[in-house]
């Protein structure tokens with residue numbers, strides 16, 4: 622597995638997203654043993670970058686990751702997120718006040734069973750707290766050794782600049798894949814200007830680009846995708862063409878669609894480390910092997926030229942929290 626640098630933090634260029642082991646998708650939380658085996662297999666395959674968040678579960682995903690990493694903590698770059706749970710009861714979905722950051726980090730450290738978080742992201746920008754105050758609190762946590770590097774998620778260019786002026790931002794994590802191209806226009810150029818790394822989340826288009834989702838009937842009502850505009854009726858039918866194109870390139874190169882979706886992202890730059898999510902050993906093996914898949918210039922151009930997916934990436938309340 623090749624490694625890249627997110628600013629000055631070295632990570633495997635393919636990571637592992639742990640969210641779906643406990644949260645968000647059909648089947649989450651049903652097989653802890655297989656989830657733990659998946660984390661262990663990822664480590665054996667050279668994946669050193671593990672992603673979780675306080676809000677996944679909530680809390681249970683960090684606990685699971687903490688258990689899975691027992692005795693193996695030093696082998697990984699461990700990333701988690703704060704800011705979508707208010708510990709003081711503030712309403713509105715986001716709380717990145719300094720007091721909340723301080724409470725959140727103690728909980729994450731405890732659940733992850735560790736003395737430091739390698740990369741600590743704000744999960745969504747908090748309109749109620751100036752970013753300078755949040756980053757000021759994070760800088761103190763760096764000084765105290767509780768966190769090593771700081772990140773932002775779904776932050777727009779202005780917020781990134783303001784945050785970076787207070788303390789270096791190591792990485793921004795936002796949705797990016799052939800399913801979601803939004804960061805290309807405004808955010809990626811700023812990250813490159815400032816030397817900040819980029820972590821694409823949902824790099825398989827929440828599973829859509831793997832070609833295994835051909836009907837929305839397969840989602841249970843708690844599944845994030847059940848009321849997601851990209852997965853509903855007309856948009857879903859329209860978007861199937863994207864999955865079909867990825868599958869066509871996969872057939873040409875003798876890889877799987879998931880591997881092609883990841884290989885396309887890896888070809889976007891050495892400052893990018895996607896974190897595909899799975900709770901299954903076989904899929905972490907498949908996804909990690911994308912490190913060795915090479916796409917020709919022609920195949921890359923064909924994929925890059927695909928039209929954007931139809932429909933918003935989140936439902937209405939989720940969209941209100943996105944800065945792009």
Ligand SMILES: NC(=O)c1ccc[n+]([C@@H]2O[C@H](COP(=O)([O-])OP(=O)(O)OC[C@H]3O[C@@H](n4cnc5c(N)ncnc54)[C@H](OP(=O)(O)O)[C@@H]3O)[C@@H](O)[C@H]2O)c1
Pocket residue numbers: 637638639640641642646648672673744774775794795821822823824825826827828829831833879896897898899900901904907908
């Ligand atoms: N910052 C944020 O706001 C944010 C938001 C969402 C996600 N994330 C992070 O990003 C990570 C990855 O994103 P994601 O999990 O949303 O989406 P993703 O990686 O695009 O796709 C995950 C989905 O695809 C399935 N899958 C994985 N590999 C597959 C393969 N080879 N073939 C067929 N299906 C496959 C998984 O099912 P199985 O698990 O059953 O294999 C799961 O349903 C998350 O785990 C989380 O850590 C961050």
